[in-house]
Amino acid sequence: xxxxEKDIILKVDNLTVNYELEDETVQAVRDVSFTLxxxxxxxxxxxxxxxxxxxxxxILNLIPDPPGVIxxxxxxxxxxxxxxxxxxxxxxxxxxxxxxxFQDPMTSLNPVFTVGDQIAEAIMIHExxxxxxxxxxxxxxxxxxxxxxxxxxxYPHQFSGGMKQRVVIAIAxxxxxxxxxxxxxxxxxxxxxQAQVLDLMKELKKKYGMAMILITHDLGIIAETCDDxxxxxxxxxIERGTLDEVFNTARHxxxxxxxxxxxxxxxxxxxxxxxxxxxxxxxxxxxGCAFAPRCPYASETCIDVMPxxxxxxxxxxxxxxxxxxxxxxxxxxxxxxx
Amino acid sequence: MAxxxxxxxxxxxxxxxxxxxxxxxKNKGAMAGLAIIIILALVxxxxxxxxxxxxDVIGMTLRDRLQHPSKAHIMGTDDLGRDIFAxxxxxxxxxxxxxxxxxxIAVVAxxxxxxxxxxxxxxxxxxxxxxxxxxxxxxPNMLMAIVIVSALxxxxxxxxxxVGVTSIPQFVRTTRAAxxxxxxxxxxxxxxxxxxxETKIIFxxxxxxxxxxxxxxxxxxxxxxxxxxxxxxxxxLGVPAPNPEWGSMxxxxxxxLRGYSYMTLFPGLAIMITVLAFNMVGDGLRDAMxxxxxx
Amino acid sequence: MSxxxxxxxxxRKYFKTAKGQxxxxxxxxxxxxxxxxxxxxxxxxxxxxxxxxxxxxxIEPTGGQVIFDGVDLASLSGRQMRKARKxxxxxxxxxxxxxxxxQTVLQAIAxxxxxxxxxxxxxxxxxxxxxxxETVGLAERLINSYPHELDGGRRQRIGIAxxxxxxxxxxICDEPVSALDVxxxxxxxxxxxxxxxxxxxxYIFITHDLSxxxxxxDDIAVMYLGKMVEKAPAxxxxxxxxxxxxxxxxxxxxxxxxxxxxxxxxLKGEITSPVNLPDQCRFxxxxxxxxxxxSGKEPGLVEIKPGHFVACHRCRIG
Numbered sequence: 031x032x033x034x035e036k037d038i039i040l041k042v043d044n045l046t047v048n049y050e051l052e053d054e055t056v057q058a059v060r061d062v063s064f065t066l067x068x069x070x071x072x073x074x075x076x077x078x079x080x081x082x083x084x085x086x087x088x089i090l091n092l093i094p095d096p097p098g099v100i101x102x103x104x105x106x107x108x109x110x111x112x113x114x115x116x117x118x119x120x121x122x123x124x125x126x127x128x129x130x131x132f133q134d135p136m137t138s139l140n141p142v143f144t145v146g147d148q149i150a151e152a153i154m155i156h157e158x159x160x161x162x163x164x165x166x167x168x169x170x171x172x173x174x175x176x177x178x179x180x181x182x183x184x185y186p187h188q189f190s191g192g193m194k195q196r197v198v199i200a201i202a203x204x205x206x207x208x209x210x211x212x213x214x215x216x217x218x219x220x221x222x223x224q225a226q227v228l229d230l231m232k233e234l235k236k237k238y239g240m241a242m243i244l245i246t247h248d249l250g251i252i253a254e255t256c257d258d259x260x261x262x263x264x265x266x267x268i269e270r271g272t273l274d275e276v277f278n279t280a281r282h283x284x285x286x287x288x289x290x291x292x293x294x295x296x297x298x299x300x301x302x303x304x305x306x307x308x309x310x311x312x313x314x315x316x317x318g319c320a321f322a323p324r325c326p327y328a329s330e331t332c333i334d335v336m337p338x339x340x341x342x343x344x345x346x347x348x349x350x351x352x353x354x355x356x357x358x359x360x361x362x363x364x365x366x367x368x
Numbered sequence: 369m370a371x372x373x374x375x376x377x378x379x380x381x382x383x384x385x386x387x388x389x390x391x392x393x394k395n396k397g398a399m400a401g402l403a404i405i406i407i408l409a410l411v412x413x414x415x416x417x418x419x420x421x422x423x424d425v426i427g428m429t430l431r432d433r434l435q436h437p438s439k440a441h442i443m444g445t446d447d448l449g450r451d452i453f454a455x456x457x458x459x460x461x462x463x464x465x466x467x468x469x470x471x472x473i474a475v476v477a478x479x480x481x482x483x484x485x486x487x488x489x490x491x492x493x494x495x496x497x498x499x500x501x502x503x504x505x506x507x508p509n510m511l512m513a514i515v516i517v518s519a520l521x522x523x524x525x526x527x528x529x530x531v532g533v534t535s536i537p538q539f540v541r542t543t544r545a546a547x548x549x550x551x552x553x554x555x556x557x558x559x560x561x562x563x564x565x566e567t568k569i570i571f572x573x574x575x576x577x578x579x580x581x582x583x584x585x586x587x588x589x590x591x592x593x594x595x596x597x598x599x600x601x602x603x604x605l606g607v608p609a610p611n612p613e614w615g616s617m618x619x620x621x622x623x624x625l626r627g628y629s630y631m632t633l634f635p636g637l638a639i640m641i642t643v644l645a646f647n648m649v650g651d652g653l654r655d656a657m658x659x660x661x662x663x
Numbered sequence: 664m665s666x667x668x669x670x671x672x673x674x675r676k677y678f679k680t681a682k683g684q685x686x687x688x689x690x691x692x693x694x695x696x697x698x699x700x701x702x703x704x705x706x707x708x709x710x711x712x713x714x715x716x717x718x719x720x721x722i723e724p725t726g727g728q729v730i731f732d733g734v735d736l737a738s739l740s741g742r743q744m745r746k747a748r749k750x751x752x753x754x755x756x757x758x759x760x761x762x763x764x765x766q767t768v769l770q771a772i773a774x775x776x777x778x779x780x781x782x783x784x785x786x787x788x789x790x791x792x793x794x795x796x797e798t799v800g801l802a803e804r805l806i807n808s809y810p811h812e813l814d815g816g817r818r819q820r821i822g823i824a825x826x827x828x829x830x831x832x833x834x835i836c837d838e839p840v841s842a843l844d845v846x847x848x849x850x851x852x853x854x855x856x857x858x859x860x861x862x863x864x865x866y867i868f869i870t871h872d873l874s875x876x877x878x879x880x881d882d883i884a885v886m887y888l889g890k891m892v893e894k895a896p897a898x899x900x901x902x903x904x905x906x907x908x909x910x911x912x913x914x915x916x917x918x919x920x921x922x923x924x925x926x927x928x929x930l931k932g933e934i935t936s937p938v939n940l941p942d943q944c945r946f947x948x949x950x951x952x953x954x955x956x957x958s959g960k961e962p963g964l965v966e967i968k969p970g971h972f973v974a975c976h977r978c979r980i981g
Contacts, residue, residue: 223706
């Protein structure tokens with residue numbers, strides 16, 4: 031087992047995060063566990079409010095406290111628990127071992143500094159380089175992300191959305207992190223620019239041998255860029271496994287619902303099958319399965335008992351009580367390659 | 369035919385104003401401030417009933433001068449034997465009225481100008497209004513007030529005018545910013561799409577949605593107007609003697625700081641508490657009106 | 664009564680900026696038949712939203728004709744146009760900023776009815792509002808709710824109910840589901856489809872999401888930098904995309920199906936500036952398959968197959 035342990039870059043166990051507000055408590059993340067191997071990409075997919083961003087912030091120990099409270103759990107980064115580190119130690123880790131890219135490139139960059147300065151700043155915090163050397167390295171980073179090095183002297187407003195996102199990526203990769211967390215990195219971009227940026231990220235990932243957590247609500251992006259998938263709903267990971275396991279042999283009714291909601295390019299006139307209802311209020315979560323009220327397969331057990339993670343072979347796990355009945359299966363057929 | 373209850377009446381909900389009041393009530397500081405303001409307003413209105421103007425406020429009894437606080441005079445007497453407590457009560461009229469009237473002047477002028485500047489943004493109307501506003505804003509408030517009062521004479525009316533005029537720029541800017549933000553929202557386009565005329569849109573959709581920042585600024589501006597008025601009176605440029613304006617009471621007390629500090633203490637406290645009260649209410653209103661604060 | 668509900672001829676919208684003329688919409692023409700849906704697709708800056716708004720004269724067009732049910736809208740006076748508005752409605756993209764935060768659901772849906780004097784009497788108006796709420800799937804108990812108390816999907820339904828309240832003939836849907844979660848998107852799309860079947864509505868569906876527009880539209884028009892570069896029936900467009908931009912656009916969509924191995928066409932560079940454009944194919948600078956003619960004059964729309972139009976020099980040849 032030693033070899034396997036060495037391959038693991040991130041291990042999250044039983045993470046539970048609440049936001050304690052004046053009148054109520056938001057259960058943002060509930061008992062989340064997953065593992066990420068070096069050089070691999072895991073996609074964290076879910077809708078608004080599922081808890082994806084909170085999970086990412088927890089890994090960087092950036093949950094605002096107050097009102098955020100980490101109730102339980104460990105986050106082992108390279109073997110060490112991030113949640114037990116001091117502020118100083120975390121500053122050393124952020125940007126160097128773990129970097130994060132946020133969703134909106136328009137507001138991620140500081141408008142009063144040149145892009146070169148912003149990349150150089152990230153470098154100077156972690157490496158012992160003087161200003162000149164750091165700036166040169168910054169220009170090199172720009173070239174790597176496909177922007178001419180001379181543009182390092184320009185300001186963010188002189189770049190388009192797609193280019194700003196590239197600059198953000200350059201800042202994130204400046205110190206060669208082992209893990210990159212990308213929170214909806216292409217949502218705000220046009221589809222052709224999105225294609226360029228995703229392509230760039232794949233290339234860089236290969237070049238640097240980075241592991242990546244890609245947060246998105248777009249299943250298409252997951253299919254293209256990820257090795258593993260974790261589907262989140264109401265603060266929990268309700269299904270996880272490799273790309274093949276989750277996409278081709280989905281087990282959870284919510285996952286099935288997500289696939290059914292998508293317009294199918296092949297069968298264009300087929301009526302969409304949306305999931306009825308809405309995600310539950312995170313301050314008033316039921317004691318059983320959070321998806322039960324919307325689930326077409328729900329039973330009494332589902333409403334009363336919180337489903338535990340069930341193993342479906344390989345690395346495929348799913349939280350669903352319907353499988354208490356032997357022989358239960360989703361309507362969606364497993365996709366089998368000829 | 370029996371009148372059926374409207375469905376909308378069956379699902380009664382708090383109106384927006386009600387929602388704001390509900391949030392404000394939770395803020396203890398704001399509620400305390402509101403209580404103080406109400407008491408002050410009542411005192412100012414009924415000042416005539418509470419004290420006798422001729423006897424207590426301006427009646428000079430030199431025999432009683434410079435007496436420390438005692439049972440007969442709970443806040444002592446000033447250098448002319450007048451009861452400070454009585455003067456304080458009567459003085460509330462000046463402070464509150466100057467504060468309110470000055471801000472009223474500023475609001476009317478400022479909101480109208482700011483609304484025009486914001487609605488016709490990008491044109492010469494906006495340019496003219498904003499540059500003139502900039503000029504007014506560049507002159508230090510005190511200086512402007514001194515100039516106006518020196519030119520027109522020191523009395524209560526001119527005090528209100530000068531404090532009012534110096535407050536106009538803030539309202540022009542706040543209103544313009546609010547109008548610009550609201551006009552850029554899609555619901556204004558939506559109103560056009562259903563066929564509403566521009567005038568109707570301005571009064572039905574734009575102005576009502578600009579109220580929040582303006583209301584907050586009003587409450588906060590009243591408190592600074594009171595300070596401005598007091599400062600001007602302190603300098604002798606405000607309400608003339610023998611009227612008991614709090615600021616001029618402060619000024620009189622200056623000469624007697626050593627040994628008779630109560631003469632400055634009480635008017636000073638009065639100003640401070642009034643200003644604090646308005647600020648608490650203003651802050652509370654700002655928080656209560658901010659829709660993002662809860663969720 | 665002609666089959667054609669809307670005919671747009673040479674629609675132009677130019678903005679004057681400090682740097683020069685911004686060609687937001689340049690010489691766009693199309694027709695839509697009653698009861699059909701035209702999808703307009705493109706990325707930011709292509710002019711699709713501006714086109715939609717110009718049709719309704721929410722933005723005044725610089726030139727061209729918009730003939731709606733036989734009447735040229737551009738020729739109407741302000742007052743006449745306001746009356747005509749009742750027949751063309753618009754559903755906005757952002758469910759957060761498209762509703763007046765001070766209006767309840769009842770007030771928001773009743774406003775168009777009252778404005779256009781369609782129904783009299785509080786009780787009658789309320790009855791109609793409740794009918795509309797039921798049609799769009801809003802629970803009765805939400806009648807006095809404010810927009811900030813509701814989620815994006817419900818707010819969008821209010822917007823749809825508002826648009827329906829005046830019984831329009833044409834509804835312009837400007838990215839109506841882009842701001843919504845995937846499962847809510849599907850609910851709203853189904854609703855729009857049902858309404859079209861029930862009420863015989865005609866839609867212009869503006870979006871950047873090609874999978875959605877494929878599902879929904881009869882015809883699709885692709886726009887780039889203010890020009891229409893390709894127009895075809897939906898099935899035909901997806902089966903035989905001809906313009907290089909259309910091909911690149913289609914190949915860029917990530918497909919959530921592992922069986923699909925996408926040959927991705929990556930466009931080089933960014934969208935060029937729409938200011939002071941020369942008389943040249945607007946896609947030329949980024950095109951990956953130019954021919955000798957392409958650096959010359961601008962190509963016009965040519966019908967290469969019945970109903971399938973393309974604006975491309977190279978595609979004309981062969």
